[in-house]
Amino acid sequence: MRDHVPAIRASGAELVVVGNGAERFAAAFREDLRLDVPLLVDPELRAYRAAGLRRGRVEALSPRLPLHALRALRTGHRQSAVQGDPWQLGGVLVIRLGGALAYRFASREAGDHAPIGDLLAALDPDAPALAERSESSLAARLVGRGLSALVDPGVVFSFDRTGFAIHALSFDPDDLAVDLAGRRCLVTGANSGIGYETSLALADLGADVVLLCRSRERGEEAAERIREQTGSRRVSVEPLDVASLASVRAAAERLAGEPVHVLVHNAGVLPAERVVTEDRLELCFATHVAGPHLLTKLLRPALERASGARVVWVSSGGMYTRGLQLDDPQWRERRDRYDGVAAYAESKRAQVVLAELWAEELADAGVAVNAMHPGWADTPAVRSSIPGFWRVTKRILRSPAEGADTVVWLAASPRAGGLTGRFVFDRVPRRTHWLPGTRESAADRRQLWQLVERATAPRAPRRAAKPPGLALAGAMTPDNLLD
């Protein structure tokens, strides 16, 4: 290793060694080997695991081990007692400036080493970067399909992280081996949870990502984290409160100048009590239905200009519990019985129907519109809005990245480009009704469109001064504009 340091440095690269023993062994190791390079310790094997390096008793006890030891001794490398995890194997990565992987070697058995010629060749900036894709065998995919058929009729072992693991066996890794350079992707509610993970993954695939966030400050923090992690400089922030139609209009005006290739309606809320927005809409309806509808409508020309644009509505499995609510979508009649979870589910059902209607609307323009549900994911919104659910289920919840997988797939994969007007979960279109009485008629669907159109229509300014932002229902005068 030491002999190759000059050649590596001559190419402009740095050699960094990662070991898995405790910190106290690191300095001695560095001195023993007279290695004048940075040395990092990873006793929990986090980087080893992320790098996909092998670990196993059989591999670590190679029959050729004594030969390797002898060779090491002859060349002057003294082998002392193993410090760290004795079963962990090593490997080498060459990562270019900005994060492209140029070379990867994972030891198959103790004592084998990366061919130095290949390693040095990968340092040539003109050498091609590796096509990165995870491995998935046909056998795993077939097993995945069989297991999916078993678990999918239930909810718990499908919506939870076990369900993701089973469904992921049938994912085609090539689906996300795509380059999104030049594709402009807008994500609402992008500073945390599924919105953040979606934005991170899209930036990782090379897209121009615009984080649409209520708070510019939180948006900028998220953008900075994404820039750091992906090395992408093409991440920006636009302030948007999707629950405010004025804010949607202002943001759309700033965003509509250039083509929009991907629009992700992710921002969500689950209020504890009935909140009415400045537009006199119930907060769930405003955030999940009215705002996204108006944003889609105002960005329609920008979506139509982009080739093969995609719109993704992040709905919820909770929508299965409710039919389309057309009689009292603002919870005016039911204000005394307001139930945030029910209001959430109703607005999520409306999203699924609205996505289908938008799919028809934009079919001729070649814009694919789909809704999806992420399963049960451990996001900040779940923790704060439904803490009881979170406490009971936290051990089985998916990670936000797992929850975001289908969003990214719908936004990015060539295969998903052929889907429109569908409700997708774990990369597979699913039925939209399970329970009797939740199915809507064609007339109901038309009525939803009209209702949302009325709710989002521009209005003459009112004379009475109103408090800015959100106000509690009790503080508002009743109105019948939407009835």
Add this chain to the structure above:
Amino acid sequence: MRLATRLAPIELRDWTGAPVRLGSLWAERPVVLVFVRHFG
């Protein structure tokens, strides 16, 4: 996700005990990252 993106947020300690975010290693120059089987 790209391997570098998965590795970037991981924070390890260096031989002096100072924290190092892996992403910082390839922020300014290419890096050869050698994972050894063990120290010693």
